[in-house]
Amino acid sequence: METLIEFFTFKYPNIKYVLFGSILLAVSSAIVGCFTFLKKKALVGDVVSHAVLPGICLSFLFSSQVLKLPEKNPFILLFGAFVTGWLSIVVIDNVVKKTKLKEDTATGLSLSVFFGVGILLMTYIQKQGGSSQTGLDSFLFGKAASLVGDDLILFGFIAVFLIAVVILLFKEFKLVSFDSSFAQTIGYPVKALDLILTTLTVLAVVSGIQAVGVVLMAAMLITPAAAARFWTDNLQKMIYLAAGFGAFSGTIGAFISYVAPSMPTGPWIVMVVSLVAMASFFLAPKKGILFKVLKRKKIQKMILEENILKLFFQLGENENNFEQARSISNILEKRPFKLKKLNWALQKLKAQGYLTKENDLWKLTKEGYNKGKRVVKLHRLWEVYLTQYLRIAPDHVHDDAERIEHIITPELEKKLESLLNFPNKDPHESNIPY
Amino acid sequence: MDGMYIIITAALVAISCGLLGCFLILRKMAMVGDAISHAVLPGIVIAFFVSGNRETVPMLIGAGSLGVLATFLIEYFHRKGKLQTDASIGVTFTWLFALGVILISAFADKVDIDQDCVLYGEIGLIELDNWILNSGFIMGPRVFYVMLFITLLVVGFILMGYKGLYFTTFDPVYAATIGISTALWHYLLMGMVSLTTVASFEAVGAILVVAMIVVPPATAYLISEKLKPMLILTCVFGVIIALGGYYLAVWIDGSIAGAMATVAGLLFAIVFFTHRIQQLNRSKIKAQQLSEI
Numbered sequence: 001m002e003t004l005i006e007f008f009t010f011k012y013p014n015i016k017y018v019l020f021g022s023i024l025l026a027v028s029s030a031i032v033g034c035f036t037f038l039k040k041k042a043l044v045g046d047v048v049s050h051a052v053l054p055g056i057c058l059s060f061l062f063s064s065q066v067l068k069l070p071e072k073n074p075f076i077l078l079f080g081a082f083v084t085g086w087l088s089i090v091v092i093d094n095v096v097k098k099t100k101l102k103e104d105t106a107t108g109l110s111l112s113v114f115f116g117v118g119i120l121l122m123t124y125i126q127k128q129g130g131s132s133q134t135g136l137d138s139f140l141f142g143k144a145a146s147l148v149g150d151d152l153i154l155f156g157f158i159a160v161f162l163i164a165v166v167i168l169l170f171k172e173f174k175l176v177s178f179d180s181s182f183a184q185t186i187g188y189p190v191k192a193l194d195l196i197l198t199t200l201t202v203l204a205v206v207s208g209i210q211a212v213g214v215v216l217m218a219a220m221l222i223t224p225a226a227a228a229r230f231w232t233d234n235l236q237k238m239i240y241l242a243a244g245f246g247a248f249s250g251t252i253g254a255f256i257s258y259v260a261p262s263m264p265t266g267p268w269i270v271m272v273v274s275l276v277a278m279a280s281f282f283l284a285p286k287k288g289i290l291f292k293v294l295k296r297k298k299i300q301k302m303i304l305e306e307n308i309l310k311l312f313f314q315l316g317e318n319e320n321n322f323e324q325a326r327s328i329s330n331i332l333e334k335r336p337f338k339l340k341k342l343n344w345a346l347q348k349l350k351a352q353g354y355l356t357k358e359n360d361l362w363k364l365t366k367e368g369y370n371k372g373k374r375v376v377k378l379h380r381l382w383e384v385y386l387t388q389y390l391r392i393a394p395d396h397v398h399d400d401a402e403r404i405e406h407i408i409t410p411e412l413e414k415k416l417e418s419l420l421n422f423p424n425k426d427p428h429e430s431n432i433p434y
Numbered sequence: 435m436d437g438m439y440i441i442i443t444a445a446l447v448a449i450s451c452g453l454l455g456c457f458l459i460l461r462k463m464a465m466v467g468d469a470i471s472h473a474v475l476p477g478i479v480i481a482f483f484v485s486g487n488r489e490t491v492p493m494l495i496g497a498g499s500l501g502v503l504a505t506f507l508i509e510y511f512h513r514k515g516k517l518q519t520d521a522s523i524g525v526t527f528t529w530l531f532a533l534g535v536i537l538i539s540a541f542a543d544k545v546d547i548d549q550d551c552v553l554y555g556e557i558g559l560i561e562l563d564n565w566i567l568n569s570g571f572i573m574g575p576r577v578f579y580v581m582l583f584i585t586l587l588v589v590g591f592i593l594m595g596y597k598g599l600y601f602t603t604f605d606p607v608y609a610a611t612i613g614i615s616t617a618l619w620h621y622l623l624m625g626m627v628s629l630t631t632v633a634s635f636e637a638v639g640a641i642l643v644v645a646m647i648v649v650p651p652a653t654a655y656l657i658s659e660k661l662k663p664m665l666i667l668t669c670v671f672g673v674i675i676a677l678g679g680y681y682l683a684v685w686i687d688g689s690i691a692g693a694m695a696t697v698a699g700l701l702f703a704i705v706f707f708t709h710r711i712q713q714l715n716r717s718k719i720k721a722q723q724l725s726e727i
């Protein structure tokens with residue numbers, strides 16, 4: 001508790017730098033990441049973050065050997081990073097356009113070659129020695145915990161710039177991300193907008209890479225957007241959510257590395273945001289995996305129950321006696337169900353008032369009879385519809401009807417009835433009950 | 435010859451990664467190789483922590499299982515969660531890599547693994563770690579023998595499973611109708627990629643593994659669309675890259691892995707531009723023929 005208070009009251013100025021730096025970085029890359037995610041170019045961030053390395057090394061060599069500057073100049077380094085990061089995207093686009101290689105191959109190619117060149121240059125610089133080169137490798141793995149006031153100012157500027165551009169061009173970006181061919185048709189400068197979006201991505205990567213490092217920078221762009229996508233279909237809400245997830249994980253990451261100083265900030269930010277994403281994948285309403293599984297189970301149960309009622313109706317139809325009580329083995333003779341599921345469904349149908357049970361024998365109630373009749377009617381009506389309107393052979397229509405009978409709504413039912421004019425027989429000469 | 439073992443080991447890495455890479459890029463799964471090469475990190479750290487040293491077998495088991503877990507997670511989020519593939523890859527491997535880095539920091543005093551080593555390896559140092567027989571006879575670098583074994587395994591896998599790999603890569607529907615399981619070959623291939631990645635990892639690091647999986651097959655694919663010539667060309671390029679990379683690294687005194695990726699990029703650039711010039715010439719000739727008509 002004491003450390004918590006210590007942390008959030010900024011007992012040491014360093015806490016403030018690390019905390020705000022982490023939050024600014026996480027929020028601005030999360031916002032830009034939403035657009036690259038929607039354009040299905042999530043891995044662009046990964047490529048750019050690897051590709052900035054040769055730029056950083058080259059501009060370091062330029063500033064130390066040509067300009068003879070004694071210290072690292074962050075602006076020259078960032079400029080170099082910007083140039084090669086940008087170049088890597090140009091390479092991908094050209095390889096995809098001009099050859100038969102696919103996007104994934106071009107991405108891996110650009111990423112690994114640029115990074116390889118970067119590593120070669122960096123090891124070359126390190127062997128050259130010199131005190132000014134120390135710290136270059138913070139670009140590789142990131143050192144969020146050593147953020148200082150100057151970095152924060154730089155982060156702040158870039159973050160404000162990114163957010164301002166996104167707000168100004170929100171409508172344009174939205175259209176380009178969702179339907180760029182439509183945007184092109186109605187006269188939007190799609191190429192220019194793509195260019196701006198790419199530039200923003202490169203900027204976000206270049207500014208963030210010192211804090212979290214090459215590999216994890218990709219996560220700062222992709223993961224919050226992927227998590228947010230599971231909660232909403234609205235772009236504006238998605239951006240707010242992604243930014244929120246980013247800010248949350250930035251805060252927790254900074255806090256963890258404050259409590260346990262041996263723990264790296266960047267990887268913890270990524271860990272937290274990844275856990276948020278995993279939770280979203282499973283638990284989000286409507287899109288979450290758990291929700292989908294439950295919904296499917298529910299539908300399967302409904303289908304099973306309707307099939308049982310249908311079966312009772314068909315058995316009654318055969319014997320012309322709907323009042324007959326039937327045992328479980330009677331049911332299984334006609335149609336194989338899993339015994340456990342069948343028992344469970346019978347109990348449930350009894351509770352709902354569709355069946356009654358006496359001495360282990362089951363019987364349809366009035367409601368059960370009506371519901372079973374409706375399913376049989378829908379099945380046979382659909383078979384008539386398929387043979388009459390779609391000209392499908394009568395022996396091919398059963399499977400389709402078996403599925404659709406559970407789905408047709410009362411409105412559709414009325415339409416079918418009036419369209420087919422209440423036919424008496426289905427294609428297999430069975431009566432259609434009304 | 436100086437650095438003979440280094441060159442041969444690098445060539446073995448290039449050949450085994452490249453051969454598998456051919457199938458990956460044809461299946462549009464090049465980035466899965468990237469994902470696996472990063473995702474094995476926690477497996478390596480845990481194996482190191484459990485066994486207490488750099489024994490090869492626990493490392494291969496630990497990292498191999500993490501690699502397969504990563505491909506499973508990518509598939510799972512994509513299929514069940516309807517998350518687009520690129521995002522599914524991105525989220526999964528960065529998460530596992532972050533876990534690996536955190537584990538390294540947590541066990542820093544017990545686990546002797548460098549982050550640098552993870553990213554770009556130390557192939558220059560393999561000659562320091564020799565396989566010594568009980569009789570005291572020095573067989574040569576341990577990594578060399580590991581890679582030799584892996585390369586034989588990969589070549590054997592491709593020769594034995596050529597039909598299955600071929601059909602599931604080019605025509606999965608046809609493969610399914612003649613009774614070849616697409617899922618089985620998918621996971622077999624992924625298992626081999628994980629194993630190779632992990633074995634190569636120690637020598638050349640994550641990035642060179644990606645470079646070797648993607649770049650030589652991509653270059654070969656520009657020259658030939660047929661699978662067999664593509665596989666053979668990939669091996670040839672692998673050897674050229676190993677030789678060229680080693681001497682480039684010696685010349686400018688830098689990382690061998692980085693130099694090999696650089697040479698691979700240069701090789702691709704040369705083939706790419708020749709390819710472009712041919713294309714342009716062809717379209718020029720066509721334009722001429724058209725204007726003559």
